[in-house]
Amino acid sequence: MKEPLIFCSYQAKEIFMKLGLIGTGIIGEAFIRGLLTKGTFEGDVFVSTRSESRSTRLAKDFNQVSVFEQNQDIVNQSEIVILAVLPEQVEDVIRGLTFRADQILLSIVSSITLKSLADWAHPCEKIFRGIPLPPIEKGIGPFPICPPAPELESLLSKVGTVVSLENEDQFLSVAVGSAMMAMFYEVVATTASYMEETGLPATSAAQYASSMMHALADSTLDADPAELQSLSETCLTPGGLNEQVLFGLRKSGWYDSLRGEMDGIKNRLSKY
Ligand SMILES: NC(=O)c1ccc[n+]([C@@H]2O[C@H](COP(=O)([O-])OP(=O)(O)OC[C@H]3O[C@@H](n4cnc5c(N)ncnc54)[C@H](OP(=O)(O)O)[C@@H]3O)[C@@H](O)[C@H]2O)c1
Secondary structure, eight states: OOOOOOOSSHHHHGGGOEEEEEOOSHHHHHHHHIIIIISOOOSEEEEESSSHHHHHHHHHHOTTEEEESOHHHHHHHOSEEEEOSOHHHHHHHHHTSOOOTTOEEEEOOSSOOHHHHHHHTTTOOEEEEEOOOGGGGGTOSEEEEESOOHHHHHHHTTSSEEEEOSSHHHHHHHHHHHTTHHHHHHHHHHHHHHHHHTTOOHHHHHHHHHHHHHHHHHHHTTOOHHHHHHHHHHTOOTTSHHHHHHHHHHHHTHHHHHHHHHHHHHHHHHTO
């Protein structure tokens, strides 16, 4: 294990950083894989033995990864502790641990507030919340962080687009947006399965649907906020096929339902 050297920038220091992960689940594993394969992270990574197949796989695939039985050993060894357990597990897990004031705690748990984290992880002072998504494993996608974290920016920008959030109201808005993931996949899957049911081989249908959605999503990246709002209209041929689907879905109330679901997520998360 390498000893940390003293550098004048966070960017240089991170090469020797020691990073601990408590909660080696779906998103925890994706995060670590992204950092180590796409993020060129060269420091040490300590993961908990829980979800043993994942932790064993990580240690087998990357010699920087060590597996620990005790969460306290992970905390003791780490400069940055990433918390990725389920919301209902957070309080028990953190309260059972002793943090240092100089550590960074990055919680990627969807619903636990900075105040609760600060109470439970005292005396740790540098506490942040983030929302990575599974494509972090490929080094892409947004990485919202609250409050803004200059000390993490260089590290996180290697595995995604860092979106700095000033307060937890902004974080809440982003958390609602993050709940659109499964809905998006369902739209891609419905498009592919319809094409398959109506005659296209399954492989071609999947290729077409995923490649089309990828291209469309990519084309939104350069759009400014106003342009984004009008993209659905500007791509329409009057009386054309896309117009029929868009207007039909609007008439059926599909987009209103989507907004209603977003309200539901916001209300649910506001209770925390
Ligand atoms: N999945 C996503 O796309 C996503 C995206 C952003 C944020 N999140 C957030 O990330 C968190 C984890 O989600 P997930 O989907 O990755 O769930 P998950 O796969 O169930 O992961 C939870 C992990 O926590 C471990 N764990 C539970 N208690 C523990 C303890 N006392 N000590 C150490 N590890 C413990 C579990 O181990 P065992 O399997 O051994 O119980 C499991 O590996 C959630 O809070 C979620 O809100 C998820």
